[in-house]
Amino acid sequence: ETGVTQTPRHLVMGMTNKKSLKCEQHLGHNAMYWYKQSAKKPLELMFVYNFKEQTENNSVPSRFSPECPNSSHLFLHLHTLQPEDSALYLCASSLEQGASDTQYFGPGTRLTVL
């Protein structure tokens, strides 16, 4: 399935590095989401974009910086991360940010911060 793609699939970075995660959806959706999934924890919503406008920032530290240049692409820029930021970062999209809109997830980027 290639509805929502994410690159890279795996990333190892030092605490002083700067890197970016990329998400692309081919479903014609207008809402995109970043989630963090750590072991033994629920998915944590980080950011939501609806029609390219950020509609939710769930108190995410500023070392995570999202960018949504258009409805098909979503980036997560990372800088000066901490080891506790190591997790699976999942991107999702839905038709809109609506009550009944199904979210489709990408395969995720597994991030390790050394």
Add this chain to the structure above:
Amino acid sequence: RKEVEQDPGPFNVPEGATVAFNCTYSNSASQSFFWYRQDCRKEPKLLMSVYSSGNEDGRFTAQLNRASQYISLLIRDSKLSDSATYLCVSRGVSYIPTFGRGTSLIVHP
């Protein structure tokens, strides 16, 4: 209190068994509910939406109880391939989705 709570399990059942999971939610203003399935090291995938009247899809039945603020998932005639983590999701104010931590199901021969 967590917004969406699930028993993490694992639920360990033999093939052919019927198994049920519950999920409670704390936000009475929640608008919609879903069950997702997540296989090990894979992304979550929608299993089914949960409607007020309940809904059924093959061996899977989902129910919503607004008075008691819980949703349920019933799996009949369990298959080995049903082994996965089942995530409960509610959408509340501004339709922001909130996930439970998931319930692990292991179906054994």
